[in-house]
Amino acid sequence: MKLRPVKIKRHFTKMAAGSVLFSAGETVVLCTASVEETVPPWLEASGKGWVTAEYNMLPASTSPRKQRERTKVDGRTNEIQRLIGRSLRAVVELQALGPRQIVVDCDVLQADGGTRTASITGGFVALVDALQAIRHNLPDPKRIPLRDSIAAVSVGIVDGRVCLDLDYEQDAQADVDMNVVMTGSGQFVEIQGTGEEATFSESELTSMLAAAKRGIQQLIGEQQAALGTTWPF
Numbered sequence: 001m002k003l004r005p006v007k008i009k010r011h012f013t014k015m016a017a018g019s020v021l022f023s024a025g026e027t028v029v030l031c032t033a034s035v036e037e038t039v040p041p042w043l044e045a046s047g048k049g050w051v052t053a054e055y056n057m058l059p060a061s062t063s064p065r066k067q068r069e070r071t072k073v074d075g076r077t078n079e080i081q082r083l084i085g086r087s088l089r090a091v092v093e094l095q096a097l098g099p100r101q102i103v104v105d106c107d108v109l110q111a112d113g114g115t116r117t118a119s120i121t122g123g124f125v126a127l128v129d130a131l132q133a134i135r136h137n138l139p140d141p142k143r144i145p146l147r148d149s150i151a152a153v154s155v156g157i158v159d160g161r162v163c164l165d166l167d168y169e170q171d172a173q174a175d176v177d178m179n180v181v182m183t184g185s186g187q188f189v190e191i192q193g194t195g196e197e198a199t200f201s202e203s204e205l206t207s208m209l210a211a212a213k214r215g216i217q218q219l220i221g222e223q224q225a226a227l228g229t230t231w232p233f
Helices: 075-089 115-133 168-173 202-230
Strands: 006-010 018-024 027-036 050-057 101-110 150-158 161-164 176-183 188-195
Touching: 006 115, 006 202, 018 115, 027 115, 050 075, 050 115, 075 101, 075 115, 075 150, 075 176, 075 188, 101 115, 115 150, 115 176, 115 202, 150 168, 150 202, 161 202, 176 202, 188 202
Parallel strands: 050 101
Antiparallel strands: 006 018, 018 027, 027 101, 150 161, 150 176, 176 188
């Protein structure tokens, strides 16, 4: 029971303040973080900043080809990008960000399970780089406004066994599928778990959460290694 091979390549594109090519096994996501010197209308005059996310699966990320979303975001896409945004905001000090917004775009280049968890884990690294890029403009330039790190992983029960970081084939066969988002200090941000025409016991839930925690600790280590001297914040 282990993670798929993880690769994190920072500064993958030039135009965004932060950009990361993140891969977990055969799943590949491009995460970019862009800074906007405006905030949503409900935050105007509050002095607070905002972090939000957008998620998209490119047409050739799956087989058969996925139709491009041109006019309306489907329900799954909207749910995932809201999850990514909530997860990232959980570790950002919005007041210390100042009156600006950071948009983290997560574009799935290749999908083989775990695209939402990969987006959160890679999106956090892109967010750190974006905050470093604007550090001199922050209310307190001596530090970037992060409380903690964050990462996410999938876990499930396949053929009666707890499996970590499910690929597409495992996910399709899973009796239970769960996505877990946690901070580096071990606090839960979100748990999404469902039995697929099946139920699961309290002991199985405990085992899945323990596996997810171990996996997330490893992912935090991968983030730390990729960020190098940028860590700690």
